[in-house]
Structure formats: C-alpha cells, structure tokens
Amino acid sequence: MSKKGSKRIPFKNVFFTYSKGIFSSKGYLGTRRLVIKGVFFIFVSRYRSLLIRPVSILNNVLWGTYYSHISNCIYGVSVGFTKTIVSDGVGYFFEIKKNNLIVSAGFSSLSVFFIPNFIFCIVNSSKCEVIIKCIDNIKLGDFCSSITKIRKYNSYKRCGIRMIDDDIILKPRNKK
DSSP: OOTTTSSSSEEEEOEEEEEEEEEEESSSEEEEEEOOSSOEEEEETTTOOOOOOOOSSSGGGGHHHHHHHHHHHHHHHHEEEEEEEEEEETTTTEETTTTTTEEEESSOOOOOEOOOOTEEEOTTTTSSSEEEEESSSHHHHHHHHHHHHHSSOOTTTEEEEEETTTTOOOSSSSSS
C-alpha cells in the first residue's frame, strides 16, 4: 500500500473524465490529458476529492506515481504552476518580443528562446526578473532549466541566472 496514493486529491472547479486509460481534466486555465498504463479505480467522494485505488497487486507499484501525476494535472488546470527566474550582474536582462524570450547573459550576442503556446511569460519592469506560468509542471521545469543553463549563478562574482527559490551561499570576495 502506498502512503501517498492512499491520500485524497482535493479539487475545485475542475471537470475530469477517465476512460480507457486516459485521464483528462479541464479547468479555468486549460485542458490536460494523461495516459495511465494500469487499471485503477478513481472514485469521487462527497467531499469534492478524488481517491485512487489499484485493481490488482501488480499496479501497486505505480499507485503513488499516478497519484502525483493526477494531482499535478488537477492543480495545473485549476491554479497553475509558476516559477521566477532572476538575473544578477551587469549586462544581464530579459526581454519579450512576439513569441520569443530574449536573454542577455553578459555575452556579446543575445540568446533567443521560442515561447510555446502553453507557457506564459511576464518580464518585470526592471528587466531582471521573468515570471513563467504553465499548466504542466514538467514542461515548465524543462523550459526554466534551459534558460538557467545559459549562465549558471556564480556565488563568488554574484552574477548569473538563477531561480528565485534556489538557495545561494554567498562566498567572500576577498580573503583576509
């Protein structure tokens, strides 16, 4: 029995269907589909929450995994996932032109990223912060990691591109 899989998944203002191994959810922010490769019972309780139970012992292994996927699916279409990327240093900034995110990371040339339809970006007025929103957590993480790979944050020089949630340990600049 899975600890995570035995919990309830709360939902509000989300419509979903589950048939023939395809779980689809529709909410305020959009629609997501998820392919489930196992036989599971999905119950709706009267407290506006979902319960997931495997049909056979063979599906017990994937019980917690599918709980997480379905939970992320429901949370994504109702609330959405958000990540913030910060650039520190001279010559580091973000810009949006049409469907492209332009990143200047201190190089002489600019890095251009195409913004897919399912991702929404907002650049702060100081051009040092970009807020990225999406209904799919995995696609959001992939997009953000591709941006932060341009120039990793250097804790000695205190410049680079990083996620705002990252823990940074500032190193001393001068030794005494």
